[in-house]
Each structure stands twice: as structure tokens, then as C-alpha cells.
Amino acid sequence: AHPAWLPGHAAMVQLYPDEDPPPDASIFAFWRIPGHKQLLHDGKRLALIARSPGHCLRFALAPGLEDGMAVAYAHRGGTAAPVRGHVPGVTFAATPRPTPSALLELHTLQALDATLAGASSREVGEGLFGADAVADWYADGGLRSKVRRLVRRGDALMRGGYRRLAQLAPLEKGRFEGDAKRP
Known part of the structure; x- marks a missing residue:
């Protein structure tokens, strides 16, 4: 059974640092896992959920596992073994780390969402x-x-700055704007 905090019924794969990796060991590469990533912690362990169209990957990350480390995996009914670029039945596609400008946009929108939800x-x-x-x-x-x-920045985007970001022409001034021509 899966913990209540982890919805769904897909199998969870547990990832561990490989204590004695072979020379060709697979490396845990967070940014190469395909899909939208979400990290959750239940007070006991850290879980990574990666969703992409038609797929939902669930991983329990062992303490001490860091990006770039050799990794081994285990799942119910199996033993720990080196990950060879895939979890059984799931192939990892290489995706580049987001650019700094993409991360800025992501952080801007997340900050705006959180502020609008009442976060300090x-x-x-x-x-x-x-x-x-x-x-x-x-x-x-x-x-x-x-x-x-x-x-x-998020507030400015919400108030029309998104047009600059999307490379759209600025909005024309409305009739209630201070310097608009009156009929």
C-alpha cells in the first residue's frame, strides 16, 4: 500500500546512493527525469513525482542522495540494482536543465501565485x-x-507586462485614461 500522502496507484521506486558503483554506473540526474517534477516530504522521507502525458513516475529518495551521484534502485518484489538509464518499463529522456531566464519566469509566477494566495x-x-x-x-x-x-515582477506581469514578455503590442489607452482624447 502507498502512503496516504502519495496519491494514485503507480509503483514507487526507491532510489539509493550506490555505495560501490561500477565504472559505468548510472548517475542520478534530477533534470534528466522527464515531466513536471514535484517534491513532497511526509516527515519521514522525500518523494519525487514526475508527471508527463500518459506517465507518472514516483520515487522515494534515500537520505544523502544528491544530483550527480551513482544510484541504485529497489522496488517491492525486487532487490537493489544499478539503474541503467531506466526504471523497468520507463525510459528516461535527456532534457536540459532550464535556462536561467526560464527559472526566473517560473519563480516569478510561483511568487505571484503564492502572494495572491496570501503568503507572506x-x-x-x-x-x-x-x-x-x-x-x-x-x-x-x-x-x-x-x-x-x-x-x-509578477504583479507587473499580471497588470499587462505579460504582453512585453509575449512580444505583443502594448494595449491602446482606453477612454478613461488621463491623456486619452475625449470625443
Whole structure:
């Protein structure tokens, strides 16, 4: 049975650092796992869910597993074995890490969503960058400034700045605009 916090019925694969990897060992490469990724923690373990059209991959990540480490996997009914570029029945497609501008857009929209949902700046920072990053949160801190800029940028996008981002012509001024011509 799957934990209640992990919806669905797809098998979960447990990933572990390979303590004695062979020379051709597979490497845990977070950004090469296809699909939209979501990390969840139930207080006991970290789970990674990767969704793409028609597929849902579920992984339980062992403590100490880091991006770039040799990895072994286990699943119910099987033993730990090196991952050879795939989990049984699922082939990993190489996808590049998002560009800095793509990450900026993602963080901007996430900051906007969180703010509109009522999150404080500190909560936005924790959601985007993790609890460890906001441990030294203070009034004039760099992370706090970054979060404020993301929130302002998101607000500007919401108020018509998306047109610049999408390379659309600016909206014409309406008749209630201060310098619009009156009939």
C-alpha cells in the first residue's frame, strides 16, 4: 500500500546512493527525469513525482542522495540494482536543465501565485528556495530583496507586462485614461 500522502496507484521506486558503483554506473540526474517534477516530504522521507502525458513516475529518495551521484534502485518484489538509464518499463529522456531566464519566469509566477494566495514574503522565499535558505531572513537581506523583486515582477506581469514578455503590442489607452482624447 502507498502512503496516504502519495496519491494514485503507480509503483514507487526507491532510489539509493550506490555505495560501490561500477565504472559505468548510472548517475542520478534530477533534470534528466522527464515531466513536471514535484517534491513532497511526509516527515519521514522525500518523494519525487514526475508527471508527463500518459506517465507518472514516483520515487522515494534515500537520505544523502544528491544530483550527480551513482544510484541504485529497489522496488517491492525486487532487490537493489544499478539503474541503467531506466526504471523497468520507463525510459528516461535527456532534457536540459532550464535556462536561467526560464527559472526566473517560473519563480516569478510561483511568487505571484503564492502572494495572491496570501503568503507572506518569508513564506514565498521558503517555498521557492527552501527552509534552510530563509533561516537567516532579515530586513535588508539579499534573499528578502530577491523575493520582493519577484513579487513586484509578477504583479507587473499580471497588470499587462505579460504582453512585453509575449512580444505583443502594448494595449491602446482606453477612454478613461488621463491623456486619452475625449470625443
